[in-house]
Amino acid sequence: MARRRRKKLPxxxxxxxxxxxxxxxxxxxxxDGKTIFIDGALPGEEVMFVYTSRRSKFDEGCVREIIKAxxxxxxxxxxxxxxxxxxxxxxxxxVSQRTHKESVLTEQFKHLAELELPEIIPPLISxxxxxxxxxxxGVRFVIKKDKLLVGFRxxxxxxxxxxxxxxxxxxxxxxxxxxxxxxxxxxxAYQKIAQIEVAVGDNHTTLVFRNLxxxxxxxxxxxxxFAVETGIHIWLQxxxxxxxxxxxxxxxxxxxxxxxxxxxxxxxxxxxxxxxAEMNKVMVKxxxxxxxxxxxxxxxxxxxxxxxxxxxxxxxxxxVIGIEASDALVExxxxxxxxxxxxxxxxxxxxxxxxxxxxIKGVDRMLLxxxxxxxxxxxxxxxxxxxxxxxxxxxxxxTLARDAGELVKNQGYRLCSAGIMDMFxxxxxxxxxxxxxxx
Numbered sequence: 250m251a252r253r254r255r256k257k258l259p260x261x262x263x264x265x266x267x268x269x270x271x272x273x274x275x276x277x278x279x280x281d282g283k284t285i286f287i288d289g290a291l292p293g294e295e296v297m298f299v300y301t302s303r304r305s306k307f308d309e310g311c312v313r314e315i316i317k318a319x320x321x322x323x324x325x326x327x328x329x330x331x332x333x334x335x336x337x338x339x340x341x342x343x344v345s346q347r348t349h350k351e352s353v354l355t356e357q358f359k360h361l362a363e364l365e366l367p368e369i370i371p372p373l374i375s376x377x378x379x380x381x382x383x384x385x386x387g388v389r390f391v392i393k394k395d396k397l398l399v400g401f402r403x404x405x406x407x408x409x410x411x412x413x414x415x416x417x418x419x420x421x422x423x424x425x426x427x428x429x430x431x432x433x434x435x436x437x438a439y440q441k442i443a444q445i446e447v448a449v450g451d452n453h454t455t456l457v458f459r460n461l462x463x464x465x466x467x468x469x470x471x472x473x474x475f476a477v478e479t480g481i482h483i484w485l486q487x488x489x490x491x492x493x494x495x496x497x498x499x500x501x502x503x504x505x506x507x508x509x510x511x512x513x514x515x516x517x518x519x520x521x522x523x524x525x526a527e528m529n530k531v532m533v534k535x536x537x538x539x540x541x542x543x544x545x546x547x548x549x550x551x552x553x554x555x556x557x558x559x560x561x562x563x564x565x566x567x568x569v570i571g572i573e574a575s576d577a578l579v580e581x582x583x584x585x586x587x588x589x590x591x592x593x594x595x596x597x598x599x600x601x602x603x604x605x606x607x608x609i610k611g612v613d614r615m616l617l618x619x620x621x622x623x624x625x626x627x628x629x630x631x632x633x634x635x636x637x638x639x640x641x642x643x644x645x646x647x648t649l650a651r652d653a654g655e656l657v658k659n660q661g662y663r664l665c666s667a668g669i670m671d672m673f674x675x676x677x678x679x680x681x682x683x684x685x686x687x688x
Contacts, residue, residue, distance in 0.1 A: 262297040262313045265290075272353050274338035274677040276312075285310055288404060289331055289340055291319040301405065309405070321345040326378060326675075327416040334410070335401035336417060336675040343674065347372045350669045350679045357646045358667070362654030370668025370682065373535060375527040377674035381417045382449035383524045388433060388442045397434040399426050399445065417675060421454040421481065422447050429456075432475050436468040446486070448518030450503035451526075455518040457484040457493050473497045490519040491577075507533055510561035514585050520578065521554055525672045532642070532670050532682070533561050539640050539666075539684050540614050542566045548614040549636065551601055551627060556582040556594070558616050558642075563594040566614070571596045572605065602626040609634050617641045623648025631660040639685040644672075646679050656685050663688045 265278035267290045276290025278298075287298045289312035297314040311331070315322070325331075325339040338346050351369065358364045387409045390397050400412040413430075415423040422429075433439050438460060446457040458472070464485070476483045476497040484501070486493040495501040505522065506513040507530055516522055523529040536558060540548070546566035550559040553571030555578050563569045563586075571594065573579050579598040586594050599605070601624070615636040617624050621644055631639075639662065643649035649667075656662040667683035 258300045258303060260299070262299050263310075264316070265296055265298055265310075267292050267294045267296060267319075270349060272677065274341070274349070275309075283308060287312060288337070291321050291341060293317075294319045294322070311404075328414070329400075329410055329412040332403055332410050333401050333412060333415075334404040334406070335415065337404070337677045339675040343374075343377055346674065347374065347669065347671055350671070350677075353679055354646055354667060354669055354681055357650040358653065358664075361647060361650040362657070364650070364653055364657060364664055366667055367664065368666035370535075370539075370666050370684075372668060373528060373531050373670040375525060375531070375671065375674075378416045379418070379420045379423065380525045380527065380674065381423075382419050382447075382526050383522060384418060384422075384447040386422075386429075386445045386447060388444055390434070390440050397430045397439060399429045399433065418447065419449045419454065421449060421479075422456070425479070428475075428479075432471065436471055437465050438462060438468050446518060448503060448516075448520075448522070449526075450505050450516070452502075452504045453480065453482055455482040455484060455501060455503055457486050457518050459486045461487075463487065469496065484518060486519075493517070493519050505529075507561055509534060510564050512560045512564070512589050514555055514557070514560075515588065516555055516581060520581060523557065523672070528670060528672045529557070532672075532680075533558060535670075536616060536640050536642060536682065537561060537565060539682070540616065540638060542614060546614050547611050548616060549605075549609065549612045549634070550616045550618075551605075551624065552617065552619045553582060553596065554578050554618070556585045556596070558618060559594055559596075560585060560589055560591055562616065563591050567593060569594040570612075572599050572601060574598065574600050605630070605634070613637045615639045619643070619648075621645040621648065623652050625652055625655060628652045628655050628660060631656060631662065635687075637687050641683045641685065643681050643683070644678075646681055649681060649683060653683060653685070657688075661688050662686065 267276035269277045275286040278285045284307040287310045290296050295317035296312050298310040300310050302309045323342045330339045389409045398409040400410045403410050413427045441461040443459040448455045472483050482501045483496045485496050503516050542565045547568045550571040553559050553573045559569045559571040576598045579596045582596045662685040665684040670680040672680040
């Protein structure tokens with residue numbers, strides 16, 4: 250059976266009035282009753298746009314000209330904003346970005362959990378450029394351009410963006426994209442480097458090169474020379490994350506700290522750590538304040554990672570139990586507890602979707618920091634655990650709202666407050682924090 254031919258998209262710009270904005274930051278317009286999501290447009294604007302795709306229920310487009318601008322509009326800080334998929338709302342003022350994210354928070358609680366927020370916690374904010382300390386950059390040689398690209402993918406595309414700078418990446422990397430492009434292009438294995446993982450600590454920056462084949466001696470020397478000249482530590486990863494190891498220097502340890510609690514952490518560049526170090530400091534502080542700890546409090550820290558929350562918590566209560574699925578992260582957390590001379594914190598490895606393998610009697614506080622899938626399996630057993638107060642740190646408002654509905658409707662808790670944390674400025678990604686108490 251012959252395939253249907255796709256209709257060609259109109260090439261001429263089309264006029265539209267933007268009525269509202271989607272959760273992911275695209276302007277929403279309607280033409281002849283059909284919804285169109287338009288990249289780069291803001292509510293109240295009159296724009297000229299071009300179609301990028303047409304579907305049965307909605308169309309998509311991209312702004313070509315602003316006829317009437319919104320007061321929310323600002324000049325994007327990055328020259329690659331319209332093309333690069335790394336940021337989606339850089340054309341919106343920082344205050345408007347946070348207002349939009351708060352509206353998404355309240356709307357999701359109302360829509361998914363039928364809950365009104367009794368109190369909105371003021372947003373946590375930090376600097377909006379050079380903040381990103383963790384990233385995965387694509388690497389690709391484009392034959393038609395005869396050019397080696399390093400960067401993020403284009404919006405709604407599998408192609409890499411042709412970019413020479415990134416304004417949200419830490420300056421040690423974001424201002425060196427052209428140097429990285431030239432470095433990899435000079436290597437014999439320039440078509441066998443699949444990606445670069447970026448990890449920035451308080452002490453130095455590490456780049457993990459994903460090499461699809463063993464590197465020749467000349468390529469090794471090129472990487473070492475780059476490392477010596479820039480001070481950036483270089484790792485190689487021939488296969489999975491557990492194969493990553495330092496190339497230069499031979500001993501390489503990343504560190505970050507939380508000075509308010511006199512805590513520092515050793516971590517590997519492949520470990521999960523928070524993207525925004527400055528935001529992490531105020532996030533941990535707020536979580537501890539919202540838990541309202543007592544001197545004899547016993548805290549359960551679930552999805553604890555390398556101890557980001559549990560070590561500062563241990564400075565403020567009698568006991569902390571941290572549980573994490575990854576054996577490697579639990580081992581790192583234990584080592585960090587020893588490093589910081591913490592005697593009142595215990596770490597266990599377990600799949601929290603199946604069990605909580607610890608005596609939970611006496612736990613009066615809980616901190617949840619789950620992945621994007623949320624913590625439904627945990628909150629569905631909250632009557633059994635019974636903490637007086639829960640602080641839930643979320644990287645996905647939809648699953649937070651779902652879990653909040655379970656806590657309030659079925660587990661005997663009330664929602665006290667919630668608010669956003671602008672962990673990822675200029676993107677539509679929303680991190681949030683919510684507080685629950687026994688009803």
